[in-house]
Amino acid sequence: MATSDENPLIKALPPATDYLTYLTIVEYNLTKERLPVLHGILQDTELTSNIGWDLVQILLPLLPESEECLHVVAKLGNPREVILKATELLESVGKEAEDYDEEKEEGRGKDGQETGPTSYMLPSVLQFTTLLRVISILHPRIKTKQPSRFLATTIEAILPAYARLGHSPSATQAVLSLMDSLSRANRPQLPPRVSESTVPLASTGESAPDPEASSTLIVDEDESLLQSSLLQSFLTHVTEIYVDSLPPVADSSGMAWSARVYEILHPEKIVPFRISVVSQFKENADLRERDETVLQLLNRAQYGLSLDWGEVMWTAKLPESEFLKHSEMAHLGLSPPSLVASRGGIMYLLAAQTLLRLLDSTEKYGLDVLYPETVRSYIGDSELDGIGTEPLPLIDSVLALGFPALHDDEGHSNKMSDVDFHKYLQRLSLLSANTPASNLRFNAHVLTSAILHAHPSPQIRYNFIRDTLQHCPYESLKVSAVGWLKDEILAAAGPKQSDHVTERPRESKQDLTTTQADSTLFSKPETLLDICLLVFPSAAVRDLGDIPEFLLQVPFFLASLNLLYLLCSSVVLREKLDVSRVIDLVGLDAEFVMPLVQVTGDFKEVLLGQDGGGGDAGAALADIELLEDALGRVRGAGVSGSDKRVGTGGQLPGEPAVET
Numbered sequence: 001m002a003t004s005d006e007n008p009l010i011k012a013l014p015p016a017t018d019y020l021t022y023l024t025i026v027e028y029n030l031t032k033e034r035l036p037v038l039h040g041i042l043q044d045t046e047l048t049s050n051i052g053w054d055l056v057q058i059l060l061p062l063l064p065e066s067e068e069c070l071h072v073v074a075k076l077g078n079p080r081e082v083i084l085k086a087t088e089l090l091e092s093v094g095k096e097a098e099d100y101d102e103e104k105e106e107g108r109g110k111d112g113q114e115t116g117p118t119s120y121m122l123p124s125v126l127q128f129t130t131l132l133r134v135i136s137i138l139h140p141r142i143k144t145k146q147p148s149r150f151l152a153t154t155i156e157a158i159l160p161a162y163a164r165l166g167h168s169p170s171a172t173q174a175v176l177s178l179m180d181s182l183s184r185a186n187r188p189q190l191p192p193r194v195s196e197s198t199v200p201l202a203s204t205g206e207s208a209p210d211p212e213a214s215s216t217l218i219v220d221e222d223e224s225l226l227q228s229s230l231l232q233s234f235l236t237h238v239t240e241i242y243v244d245s246l247p248p249v250a251d252s253s254g255m256a257w258s259a260r261v262y263e264i265l266h267p268e269k270i271v272p273f274r275i276s277v278v279s280q281f282k283e284n285a286d287l288r289e290r291d292e293t294v295l296q297l298l299n300r301a302q303y304g305l306s307l308d309w310g311e312v313m314w315t316a317k318l319p320e321s322e323f324l325k326h327s328e329m330a331h332l333g334l335s336p337p338s339l340v341a342s343r344g345g346i347m348y349l350l351a352a353q354t355l356l357r358l359l360d361s362t363e364k365y366g367l368d369v370l371y372p373e374t375v376r377s378y379i380g381d382s383e384l385d386g387i388g389t390e391p392l393p394l395i396d397s398v399l400a401l402g403f404p405a406l407h408d409d410e411g412h413s414n415k416m417s418d419v420d421f422h423k424y425l426q427r428l429s430l431l432s433a434n435t436p437a438s439n440l441r442f443n444a445h446v447l448t449s450a451i452l453h454a455h456p457s458p459q460i461r462y463n464f465i466r467d468t469l470q471h472c473p474y475e476s477l478k479v480s481a482v483g484w485l486k487d488e489i490l491a492a493a494g495p496k497q498s499d500h501v502t503e504r505p506r507e508s509k510q511d512l513t514t515t516q517a518d519s520t521l522f523s524k525p526e527t528l529l530d531i532c533l534l535v536f537p538s539a540a541v542r543d544l545g546d547i548p549e550f551l552l553q554v555p556f557f558l559a560s561l562n563l564l565y566l567l568c569s570s571v572v573l574r575e576k577l578d579v580s581r582v583i584d585l586v587g588l589d590a591e592f593v594m595p596l597v598q599v600t601g602d603f604k605e606v607l608l609g610q611d612g613g614g615g616d617a618g619a620a621l622a623d624i625e626l627l628e629d630a631l632g633r634v635r636g637a638g639v640s641g642s643d644k645r646v647g648t649g650g651q652l653p654g655e656p657a658v659e660t
Contacts, residue, residue, distance in 0.1 A: 009037050019050045026051075027058050032065045042072040045208050052077020056085045056134070063126050070130060074137035075207040083138040083150060086131050087157035093131065094124045094164030128165055129174035132158070136181035143213035148226045151182070152339055155234045162238065166245035169289065175238050176296055183231055183304045229341075232305050236345030239297050243348045243393045246290060250277045252439040253393040255290060257351040257400035259439050262446065264358045265403050294352045301349060312346055344394050347378060351397035354404055371405035372416060372424045374398065379427045387427055388434025395431060395440050402428075402447045406454065418460055425452055425464055433474040445480060452484055453491070458521040461488060462531075469534040475556050482535055482559040485522075486566065492522035493572055525578035528567075532582060535560050538591035547603050547620065554623045557596060561630040564588075568637035589639050593631065600627055 008029040012022055030038060042048045042055075052073040059066040059073070073082060135154055142150055158175070165171040246254025259277040263270055270276050281287040301307040378398050380387035388395075416424065425448060432444035455461050465488070468481040521527055544550045567579045574580065583589065604624050610617040 007034070007037055009034055009041060013041065014047065019047075023051050023054050023058075026055070030058060030062070032062055035062065035065050035069055039069050039072060042069060042076065045076045048073060048076040049078050049208065049211060053081035053085045056082060057089060060089060060127055060130070063123075063130055067130055070134055071137065074134040075141075078212070079138045079141040079210055080150070080212060083135060083142070083154065086134050086138070087154055090128070090131055090157040090161045093128045093161045125165055125168045125170050128161055128171050132174045132178045136178050137207065139182055140184075141207050141210055143210040145220075146223060148223060148230060151227055151230050155230060155237075155339060159234075159237050159241065163241045163245075166241045169293075172238075172242055172293055176293075176300065179231070179235060179238070179300055180304060182234075183300070228305065230339060232301070232307055233339050233341040235297065235301055235305060235307075236342040236349065238345070239294075239348050240342040240345035242293065242297070244344070244391055246393075248392060248437065249287065250280065250439055251437050252277075253391075253396035253437070255294065255348075255352070255393060255396065256281070256439070257355055258396050258403070258443045260355055261358060261400045261403050262443055264355075294348075295356070298349065298352055298356065307349075312350065343378070344391065347374075347394060347397040347401075351400040354401055358404065371402055372420070374401060375424060375427050379431060384423070384426060384430065387430040388436075392435075392437055392440065395435055395437075395444075399431075399440060399443045399447060402451075406447070406450055418463075421455065421460060422464055422467070429468070429477055429480065430474075432480065433476045449480070449484060449487070453487060458488070458492075462521055462527065466531055466534065469531065475552055479555050479559045482556070482563055485531065485535065486563050488522040489528075489567075489573065489577070492520065493570075493576060523576045525582055528577045528579070529582050529585060532586050532588070535563065536586070536588055536592040538595065541592060541595045541599060544599055547606065550599065550603055551620055551623060554627055557627060558630055561627075561634050564593075564639065565630070565634045565637050568634065568639055583639060593634060593639050596627075597631055597635075600624055600631065604628075 008025055012025045014022055017025065026038070042052075048055075055073050055077070056070065059070050063070075135158075139147075139150065139154070144150070158178075162171060162175055243253070243255060248254055250256050250259055252259050256277050260281065263276050263278050275283075281291055375398060378394060379390065428444055428448040428451065432441050432448055435441050435444060452461055452464060461484075465481050465484050468477055468484075472478055472481070540553065540556075544553070567573050567577065604621065607617045607621050607624070
């Protein structure tokens with residue numbers, strides 16, 4: 001074993017060499033076995049202050065054995081130089097995990113071999129967590145009039161590295177711990193106690209003073225405000241990165257906020273003998289950990305960083321351009337735009353806070369958000385393009401805020417212009433058509449239906465339904481529109497006909513005149529006649545070109561036929577809406593029902609001829625059989641206006657001809 005004199009780390013110590021030369025000798029001679037020697041050498045505060053900035057890069061690959069040495073460098077090195085080196089090294093942390101994700105998408109690992117993520121991620125996660133611990137030691141040591149400059153640089157370096165490792169619990173906990181350290185460092189410090197101890201600084205474990213500290217250090221109010229804003233912004237970005245990294249659950253986002261909020265507000269809708277999403281998050285350890293992590297973020301927002309929920313809810317409704325303009329940091333002009341708070345992170349915190357309130361409250365209330373403005377700000381653009389392509393957690397959080405908002409404030413519908421209300425519903429309805437996650441599509445549909453039916457003006461409700469049927473290019477939304485029309489007709493018919501329809505809100509005095517004037521709109525024959533050709537479109541049947549096009553329209557035809565069956569079979573509806581006369585006027589049997597019967601039969605014959613109706617043809621035949629069943633029920637209920645039977649002389653299929 002080499003003696004101390006033979007050890008190159010000791011033999012080359014300054015003044016035997018200059019600092020740069022010594023760093024080179026350390027770089028080429030340092031091994032894990034020599035780390036204890038280096039640890040002892042680094043207790044020299046002057047030496048560490050001069051070489052610590054470059055030791056970080058040398059020590060990082062030797063983790064975990066080098067961790068203690070890195071802590072000494074953080075405590076005794078020049079804090080301004082060391083923190084710049086630490087943030088610089090963060091830029092490369094996590095690249096291995098990123099490369100692994102790209103290789104995984106291509107279906108291979110390194111050298112063409114399949115491999116798990118552990119070997120790629122562990123070194124990166126360890127380097128990331130260690131660098132964050134180093135940074136947590138360094139920041140309180142920097143004594144300057146503008147510490148926000150170092151804080152902004154640090155946050156900008158951490159966020160991309162964390163985004164590459166956001167699915168690592170260790171990385172998340174390291175970020176949370178750093179957040180605690182930085183928020184404590186931002187608070188005013190107590191006056192130092194006078195000590196008579198003569199124990200050397202390094203042996204006490206305390207940090208060395210900032211060698212470049214100003215003799216008169218006064219941090220003004222704007223600087224303190226900026227630091228607080230930076231930390232709050234940091235928290236929103238961390239929240240967004242963490243939530244976006246979570247794998248989906250229950251065909252929703254990784255947090256399934258809207259599904260859980262819906263179950264809490266509507267427990268009667270939970271399917272019997274199926275584990276609810278709320279229960280899944282209580283019973284599954286991984287899902288519980290997600291809730292616990294988000295709760296930690298909420299606690300730090302509220303208690304550690306004193307986040308003003310009123311301010312958060314106000315900023316949540318702002319469009320992105322206004323959001324940037326009103327940002328506290330942008331207003332002060334003291335921070336780069338990339339550090340403005342994350343809009344997605346704000347929404348996630350609001351959704352989490354809403355769920356927490358509902359879980360903890362017996363009154364089932366949410367946050368007082370202006371929901372229509374929130375939807376407009378986060379879903380789609382001014383031209384309603386791109387709706388449904390937003391990140392799933394963002395869609396989930398917006399929907400989660402909607403259910404309590406509807407309960408608490410009637411959805412703010414009566415306070416909007418007719419045009420704004422129409423666009424508001426369009427955004428939500430397009431979510432129900434375009435969102436890839438089925439649970440989110442369902443929640444968007446339920447929310448759209450509830451908001452539509454809750455509007456006090458029947459004319460506005462009718463206009464939206466008619467516009468959807470006439471102009472919407474999505475068949476699924478046309479199916480929804482037929483359902484909305486059916487609900488409105490049943491509600492107008494009386495309580496016994498509409499037990500399942502969403503309860504209307506109490507009308508204000510301002511709404512009573514309008515409501516009384518058109519409350520019978522959905523029970524008027526003129527209304528049915530006006531919308532009849534959109535619900536039962538003869539042109540859509542005539543223009544069917546091939547089987548795929550026909551199959552795409554089957555759900556709409558089924559919805560239309562079910563409504564027609566209801567109109568024909570209900571004595572109350574048939575009389576109130578003068579259904580027989582309307583059917584005669586539009587020639588519904590001859591123009592819609594019988595052509596649909598013919599087309600259905602023709603396509604069925606074609607499908608039966610394809611592999612005997614097996615394979616893909618079998619699924620198509622199942623849809624056609626559903627359509628045939630609906631057509632049979634409609635014709636059995638009597639779709640003919642003048643006679644309740646169809647066909648020549650009102651004859652039903654299978655019935656002998658009537659002699660006269």
